[in-house]
Amino acid sequence: MPHATEGIRTALSLSDDAEQIAADLYASLFQEDLRVVILFSRADIDLPRLADALTRLFGPSVPIIGCTTAGEITTAGYLSGAVTGVSLGGPNFVVSAVPIGELKSFTVNRGQDVVRRAVQDIARQDPALSRQRMFAFTLIDGLCGCEEAVVSSLHAALGEIPLFGGSAGDNLRFQQTHVLYEGTFHHDLGLMVLIATRLPFRVFKTEHFIAGEQKMVVTDADPISRVVREINAEPAAQEYARAIGMDGIPLTPMVFATHPVVVRVGGQNFVRSIQKVNSDESLTFFCAIDEGIVLTVAKGVDLAENLEQLFTRLRRDIGAPRLILGFDCIFRSLEMNENGLKPLISKMMQDNHVIGFATYGEQYHAMHVNQTFTGVAIGDASHLARPTCAEEPA
Numbered sequence: 001m002p003h004a005t006e007g008i009r010t011a012l013s014l015s016d017d018a019e020q021i022a023a024d025l026y027a028s029l030f031q032e033d034l035r036v037v038i039l040f041s042r043a044d045i046d047l048p049r050l051a052d053a054l055t056r057l058f059g060p061s062v063p064i065i066g067c068t069t070a071g072e073i074t075t076a077g078y079l080s081g082a083v084t085g086v087s088l089g090g091p092n093f094v095v096s097a098v099p100i101g102e103l104k105s106f107t108v109n110r111g112q113d114v115v116r117r118a119v120q121d122i123a124r125q126d127p128a129l130s131r132q133r134m135f136a137f138t139l140i141d142g143l144c145g146c147e148e149a150v151v152s153s154l155h156a157a158l159g160e161i162p163l164f165g166g167s168a169g170d171n172l173r174f175q176q177t178h179v180l181y182e183g184t185f186h187h188d189l190g191l192m193v194l195i196a197t198r199l200p201f202r203v204f205k206t207e208h209f210i211a212g213e214q215k216m217v218v219t220d221a222d223p224i225s226r227v228v229r230e231i232n233a234e235p236a237a238q239e240y241a242r243a244i245g246m247d248g249i250p251l252t253p254m255v256f257a258t259h260p261v262v263v264r265v266g267g268q269n270f271v272r273s274i275q276k277v278n279s280d281e282s283l284t285f286f287c288a289i290d291e292g293i294v295l296t297v298a299k300g301v302d303l304a305e306n307l308e309q310l311f312t313r314l315r316r317d318i319g320a321p322r323l324i325l326g327f328d329c330i331f332r333s334l335e336m337n338e339n340g341l342k343p344l345i346s347k348m349m350q351d352n353h354v355i356g357f358a359t360y361g362e363q364y365h366a367m368h369v370n371q372t373f374t375g376v377a378i379g380d381a382s383h384l385a386r387p388t389c390a391e392e393p394a
Contacts, residue, residue: 006199006380007031007089008323010355012074014082018046021083022053030058033090036097036193038325039066039180040073040357041083043170047178047185050083055183065097065191066180067139070169070330071358077346078333078358080171086323086355092198092381094129096121099181100190103146111153118194129196131161135203135376135390137325138165140190142177142360145226147368148288150190155366161194162203162391164374165363166327166356172253174275177360200318200379204392205364207372208306208332209298211262211269214243216295226285227278231295235281240274243297251277254338257331260371261295271298273331273370286361286370303335304344307373311352313392318379326356326375333358352377 011028013021029037037058041050047068054064066085074084088095096118100106118136122129136158140147147167155163168177178185216239220230231239241247244259256274263270272295275284314321326349336342354375362372377392 006322007092008378009087010075010085010323010353012076012082012084016045018049019053021045021050022057025054025083025085026057029085029087031087031089034062035088035090035093036095037062037064037085037087039064039083039085040069041066042072042081043068043173043178051180051183051185060183063095063097064180064183065139065193067168067357068170068178068185069357070171070360071333073326073328073349073354073356073358075350075355077350078336078342084355086325088195094122094126094196095193097181097191097193100150100192101188103141103144103150103188103190106146106149106153108153111150112157114192115154115157118192122194122196126196129198132390133198134161134194134196135201136161136163136192136194137376138163138190138192138363139179140165140167141179141187142167142169143174144188145224147361147363151363151368152366154192163363163365164203164205164327164376166359167361169330169358169360172330197378199322199381200383201390202314202317202377202392203375203390204310204314204377205372205374206306206310207271208301208303209260209262209271209371210301211264211296212299214297216240216243216261216297218289218291218293218295221289221291223288223290226287226289227282228285228289229282236283237277237281240283253331254334257334257371258300258338260298260331262298263293263295265367270367270369271371273329287368303332304341304348307345307348311348314377317392318377319383320379321352321377322380324352324354324375324377326354326373327359327362328356328373329362329371330358330360331371332373
């Protein structure tokens with residue numbers, strides 16, 4: 001059964017047929033004064049047919065946005081091969097979704113234009129909702145390689161409005177990822193979604209890695225392609241394997257998931273994950289990387305405990321969440337599978353009403369990061385009397 005309260009409805013479809021998926025979603029997500037439908041979809045279905053069916057059922061005036069995934073966080077916990085979603089309705093929510101096309105030619109002034117359009121749109125819909133009642137999130141083509149430029153520009157223009165986001169996936173095929181907007185699944189597209197709400201909320205970020213002692217310096221890199229050719233003046237893959245104590249062992253996605261590196265920016269550590277090792281012993285990263293950057297081999301802490309601490313803080317601040325829109329790195333999902341944690345974490349996600357997806361990268365403030373769980377938790381009106389701020393302490 002869909003979870004529905006405070007203008008929030010959630011849905012899940014396990015069908016393989018696009019028409020049936022659309023019907024399942026419509027049955028659970030339609031509500032009066034519908035402001036937006038947000039979907040996270042498996043990539044291996046007939047996406048054009050799904051988009052057409054959704055538009056036909058909901059009508060062309062309902063904004064339907066979303067993206068393809070590397071796994072879904074649903075009302076049944078973590079899944080792979082599902083379509084899940086949430087709808088938000090008035091009067092508690094006002095929504096503006098602005099597209100960002102031609103990502104590879106993105107410029108800073110475009111970010112300012114996107115934010116201005118969204119803020120003005122919110123003001124037209126409901127002038128009573130101030131910027132203090134707003135948060136923003138991004139959905140971005142996960143293979144564009146342009147997240148850093150987009151989110152840094154948006155963050156600067158948003159000012160005090162908190163920003164988080166996720167990069168679309170295609171279930172680790174790394175062929176083509178899609179963002180849904182105006183009845184079409186696009187590639188080379190991003191969205192900035194600005195939401196104003198009368199309900200209490202917290203934007204958050206957490207990760208279960210801390211900086212260790214082993215440091216490395218990037219000595220040869222191509223920032224545009226996110227390829228590191230040399231670390232410590234040695235072939236990158238060989239030096240990385242030596243640093244993590246796995247010299248001569250094949251570097252697989254599970255190795256990258258359990259042995260990321262961190263960089264320190266503005267007094268905080270941010271995780272940088274490796275996507276793949278190339279034939280020339282270079283490493284392709286999920287995030288921008290440049291020569292001279294100091295990488296520190298990360299050490300893991302208990303993932304489940306780290307998540308429970310986050311949910312405890314959120315419940316303390318806004319009460320039991322009515323919805324958490326959560327974007328979780330695909331490598332965290334791989335690690336959960338490897339360590340047998342997936343059932344436990346799925347139950348935690350269900351208990352806290354998390355809807356979201358496994359990403360090819362996460363955005364938080366001005367940063368594009370990896371192996372991070374980020375999102376927004378939305379509470380109920382009974383907690384509005386508490387002194388609140390829009391962000392959970394990082």
